[in-house]
Amino acid sequence: MLKYFVKRVLGIIPTLLCVLLFLFGLIYLLPGDPASIMLGPRATPAMVDALNKSLGLDQPVYVRLGHYLWGILHGNLGESVWSKHTVASLIMSALPNTIVLTLASMGLAALFGITLGVLAAIHGKTLIDHLVTVLSLIAVSIPDFVAACLLLLIFAVRLKLFPVLGGGEPGNLGDQIRHLVLPVIALSMGWLGYIARLVRDTTLEVLDMDYIKVIRSFGAPMSYIAYKYALKNAIIPVVATIGLGVGKLLGGAVFVELIFNRPGIGKVITDAVFARDLPVVQGGVLIAAFLFILANLVADLSYAYFDPRIRYE
């Protein structure tokens, strides 16, 4: 296990380096002069020069690359072009919101997905099974931004059950939770359907195994078997897809944060994209990519922990 762990952790280093290089190279992909593009058509030459200087664009490439990497090593992601906040502080103030949103959605999706999946498998080929299958198919098919719009329209605007926009008052936990409900449902729906489907198929396979048949022939009740034996096996593929899921949810969080006007890293990045605030885009994407790589690493490691065969490949 230790060997596998070291191998996987070392394996992400080249990827991380390439991500950094790509983000550094981003500024060269911009058609035209980066500073004047960021400042827009009304910028004076003096403003462009000043921005060039503060971004270090007047220096040779290798010096800038050195500064860039040095800065990142020290947690310095640069400064926003517009607000003069540091990028790190902008991201740090937004990140907890996104993490809460993502984790809550993941938890909701896992809880209901696994329950529904096991339920469907136990009641194989009955109404419950068909219902779960159809519902999970529908849930998977609804893109999260469409789900967010519909939930907002139905539950916030029409029925007025939940607040429409924002992340809730800071410090007021109840208010924040009320603001979290609809975004979490919108974000978790697709993943919930996916997990339910996955768990149903795995559980059906497990329930077909000889050892389960033996336990059943001893007269153990189905609910006991499902909880005690089937569930443990059914969870493995869910764990394996958590890395994928975090990526999907982080991505979906961009839309959900935008539609519900919630503070979060997705909103920071999209706002920066529209404001052409390149340092913020670079920093935000770096953190998002880093989280994504980290989640995949954790998922891989936990998969290897549950399934020893992986370690010896």
Add this chain to the structure above:
Amino acid sequence: MTQEKVLSELSHRWDSFRRKSQQRVKKIAQIIRVISREPRGLIGASIIGIILACAIFAPLIAPFDPNEQDIANRFSAPTSQHLLGTDYVGRDILSRLIYGARAAAIVSICSVGIAVIVGVPLGAVAAYNGGAVDYIVILIFDVIRSFPSVIMILVLAAIFGPSLLNIILILSFTSFPAYGRVARAQTLGVKEEECIMAAKSLGATTGRILLSHITPNILSPIIVLAGMDLAVMIMWESALSFLGLGLQPPAASWGIMLKQGYTYIETAPLMIIWPAIVLITTMLGCSLFAEALRVALNPREREPNE
């Protein structure tokens, strides 16, 4: 072994290779039959068919010009003239939805096509050559895949600016590694097979082996992946247009319509509901079709009691 013996052995292997290809054609025919027998497959295929028909024959089907404004008649509820009502400048929602199928179809088909054309040869060449080429190609794939695709797409769309061509290029850029990886894994399995050895000893060039012997053998999982990706790309076209980074108003796109509905969420719920229904139905059609395809390709699931 005499030379004749070697040659007869080779021609025997060649025959077995041809037989394999014929079996593949038969298998595809069988898959189509299974899908059409499966109700899920039929529903999915008909939804996809309707969308495609709307995309191709939009000017013939749509009752109005998608950009014809009728300010006096704005926010109209469904009437016999405007079957689904009108939007905030009085444009016919049904006509705009029909034209929106065009944007969806163009973006999804083109971007999946480019991703396949770029990704599959890269993956196949990497696996066939091995060594440094393989390592570099895998590294490229891994780097692109290590960004959450949404964020990658957002950044690229913001840098290159919104246009139809740019969306297609960006979407294919973020999805070609998936095809590359599948092609690579498949090629690794195929390249040790006897028919490849036979072709090699008959003196076929690397290019020829890759093109006419390896490619046909690795195509079927790629077709499944491409089929499922079409839905994802339709979703992306709408999502980017929704954000304002895709097609630009006044173009008719489901994403733009949804965005305009979002702006008028308090006053005109129909402007959200119709494009949402169309998008969900399209996605559902694609999921059903993919499901049927999966069942057709996986005979284990085709038991009579299923």
